[in-house]
Amino acid sequence: MEIAENAALVVVDVQKGFEEAGFWGPRNNPAADDNIAALIDVWQSTGRPVVFVRHDSPKPQSPLRPGYAGNDLKEYVAERRGKGAGAELFLTKTVNSAFLGTPDLGAWLTAEGIGQVVVIGIQTNMCVETTARMGGNLGYDVVVPYDATYTFDLEGPFGWRRSAEEVAQASAVSLHGGGFARVVTTEEVVGAAG
Template sequence: MEIAENAALVVVDVQKGFEEEEHWGPRNNPAADDNIAALIDAWQGTGRPVVFVRHDSPKPDSPLRVGYGGNEFKEYVEQRRGKGDGAELLVTKSVNSAFYGAPDLDAWLKGVGARQIAVAGIQTNMCAETTARMGGNLGYEVFFALDATYTFDGVGPWGWTLGAEELARATAVTLHGGGFARVVRTEELVRAAGAVAA
């Protein structure tokens, strides 16, 4: 795996509102936050660009609504913002894809010359997956750090339900098998990012 010196890390919706289990239900992957932090550290430590994405929900009862504490980034993310030597961007959005936020993520990535993106964050099968899919459609080489994401149990049509881990595996199969992204582990990305920068 080769990670370019200007590959961008896109950190999707790592917000306090996702800690409200009574709203979201059970989650998977308790190691996700540590892995997200490790990726931010690796990117900032090698001077690569980092994009922090925040979901500003227009729904009045959402834990991610503007003006509510849950809209804020989790503490470990907030503490890392502005710490790297590389370019940094804050994108706000109200839909699933970070490419439909403000400012324009695609234009910014092109401006810093990035053709690779690594995606991490919350939720695996929602905003992280949608951002990765769009990135692939736009021609970026996308790395999806599956173990640096998490999601929650889901309910679909006809009473169908899937557990969080099943949904995460479905995302991995769809992204990887469909050619949208290369699904990888945090350790692989951190190692590759360090090797290129050394």
């Protein structure tokens, strides 16, 4: 695997509100936070650009709503902001895709000459997947380290209910099998970027 010298790490919605298990339910990938931290550290130590994304939910009951403590980035992410040698962008969004946030992610990537993005964060099947899909559609080389993402159990139509792991695996299969992104491991990315 090749990770470009200027590949952008897009850290999606790693926010305190996702710790509220009573709201979200059971999750998968218990090591995801450690893997997210490790990837940020590698990016910052090698001077690569990092994009920090925060979801400002318009839903009044959401743990991610502005003005509520859950809207804040998790401590380990917040303390890493501004610490890297490379370019850094902070953007907010109210929908799933980081490409539809403020400031404009696509315009920033173009201005920086970036063609490869590595997408990590929360939730695998929601904002991570939507950002990765849009990135693929826009022509970026998208990499998703699966174990640096996580999600929660989910109920869909017809009373269908899937565990967090089943939902995350389905998301990974769609991204990888559909050609939107290469789904890999954190270890593979760290090895290629370090």
